[in-house]
Amino acid sequence: MESKVRALELEVALDSERARLAALRKRHYHLAHAEEYDTTYTREKVLFIKQLLEKENRFKPSYIL
DSSP states (O other): OHHHHHHHHHHHHHHHHHHHHHHHHHHHHHHHHHHHHOTTOOHHHHHHHHHHHHHHTSOOOSSOO
16 A cells, blocks of 8 residues: 555656656747847846746756846
8 A cells, every 4th residue: 555655656746847847848948949039138038037937936947147
């Protein structure tokens, strides 16, 4: 019984990490697209995105200014 509970806990954790990875990939895609096609991608926009990410409290990238 304990092993079934542990297996379910691990499945939930895996699903959570998959969702987090999907969100990270989505953000990266949008950032890459913006850098490639938007020449007005200013420091203010980067800071705004950083604030949004920190507000969500899911992912805090250290590489964003």
